[in-house]
Amino acid sequence: MIIPAGSFGLLDGTPAAQQALARFRESLAPGGRLVLDIDPPQLIAGPEPLRHWRRESFLWTLQVMDAWYDSAANQTTRLLRYEKWQVGELIMTELQWFRLQHWSLREFEGLLAGAGFTDIGVTADHRDDRRPGPDSDIWTFHATRP
Numbered sequence: 001m002i003i004p005a006g007s008f009g010l011l012d013g014t015p016a017a018q019q020a021l022a023r024f025r026e027s028l029a030p031g032g033r034l035v036l037d038i039d040p041p042q043l044i045a046g047p048e049p050l051r052h053w054r055r056e057s058f059l060w061t062l063q064v065m066d067a068w069y070d071s072a073a074n075q076t077t078r079l080l081r082y083e084k085w086q087v088g089e090l091i092m093t094e095l096q097w098f099r100l101q102h103w104s105l106r107e108f109e110g111l112l113a114g115a116g117f118t119d120i121g122v123t124a125d126h127r128d129d130r131r132p133g134p135d136s137d138i139w140t141f142h143a144t145r146p
Contacts, residue, residue, distance in 0.1 A: 001024055001027065002035045002036075003024075003034070003035070003036040003037065005037055006038055006100075006138060007037075008038055009102065010100065010101075012075075012099065012101065013073065014101075017101065017103075017111055018111060018114065025115050028145040029145070031144065031146075032145045033143070033144055034144075035141070035142055036140070036141045038102075038103065038138070038141065039102065040132065040139055041076075041102040041103075041104070044076065047064070057087075058086050058091075059085040060082065060084055061082070061083045062081070062082055062083075064079070064081075065078075065079040065080065065095075066079045074103065075099055076099070076102065077097060077098070077099045077100075078098045079096075080095065080096045082094045108122075109122070109141075116145070116146070117143035117145065117146075119144040120143045121141070121143075122140065122142070123139075123140050124136035124138065124140070125137050126138065126140060
């Protein structure tokens with residue numbers, strides 16, 4: 001089972017993560033493997049650049065309006081503003097709250113072990129030869145159902 005691109009961090013809080021991991025384990029046959037990406041915790045270093053892309057005749061923009069870190073919940077929350085443009089005219093705007101749950105390496109290894117996984121390992125940046133470090137962009141956990 002593969003859970004890519006840090007999407008697991010969209011679960012809100014440790015109880016939801018524990019429940020999901022237990023269900024993942026139950027869905028695997030003995031010897032089955034779970035491969036799961038999570039985003040490492042990162043400091044909010046300041047304003048993020050405006051992002052944009054084109055799709056068909058539209059220009060889409062994404063601006064992070066605000067961002068903060070809740071150390072008690074270990075969550076980052078951002079307010080995102082999406083805009084859709086056509087021929088220089090703003091057609092629509094949408095605001096979205098975007099929250100990510102973060103875990104330390106040891107904390108997530110503990111969640112996997114608590115869910116009954118064994119042979120737990122972690123690599124960084126989608127490279128089997130790279131250990132997680134302060135400059136890692138993504139952590140990939142590998143675990144087995146006994």
